[in-house]
Amino acid sequence: MANQELSAPFIGIVRHRLATDGKGVTTLVAFHSCPLRCHYCLNPQCLDPEKVWRTITISDLLDELLLDNLYFLATGGGVTFGGGEPLLRSEFIDEFCRIKPAEWKVNLETSLNVDRKHLERVMPHIDQYFIDIKDTNPTIYKEYTTRDNTQVLDNLRWLMSHEGMAEKVIVRLPHIPDYNTQTDIDHSRALLEKMGVKNFDEFEYIVKKEELNET
Secondary structure, eight states, X not given: OGGGXXXXXXXXXXXXXXXXXXXXXXXXXXXXXXXXXXXXXXXXXXXXXXXXXXXXXXXXXXXXXXXTHHHHHHHTOEEEEESSOGGGGHHHHHHHHHHSOTTOEXXXXXXXXXXXXXXXXXXXXXXXXXEEOOOSOHHHHHHHHSSOSHHHHHHHHHHHTSTTHHXXXXXXXXXXXXTOOHHHXXXXXXXXXXXXXXXXXXEEOOOOHHHHHHO
């Protein structure tokens, strides 16, 4: 299996997460690299080429996660791919999912701001999606991330067009200080509900004073 020797850069592996990013006990596997440049980036190390924690092959990652196998099996948990943007490593995720134990759940934390081909590649393997929309307003989105959100919404529409996605998708709608308001969040939610999204996670970014002063 030559593809088993694919490798990817990571910023960390966090074990024994409970009710945070998927059912049961999960292990977060966080990839390096992201297409966005969010002003209040939660994981800025994913943007710094010198902050790669480790470069890991698929077989080595499987060995790492087998340490958590009993937790996964006992609780119905599994692995959560995050980052950074995990869909930039869609080939790695696809190949990993082909060799992992079938009982493990696979969760994905993503902005969806990637080419459709990456989403298509991993979709057969994903049990739960956590989609960080930021805001559906294109002006707010671009001011905050420096990127356009057309691809995000197109990918979400495509995803929601598939049977069963309403139960698999949780959309995160943050209140971003100095960027959006509750009214903006309500508008985003109404638009997303029209697409078929049923599950939302609304929360507020906790921002340090010095970060607010930089805006």
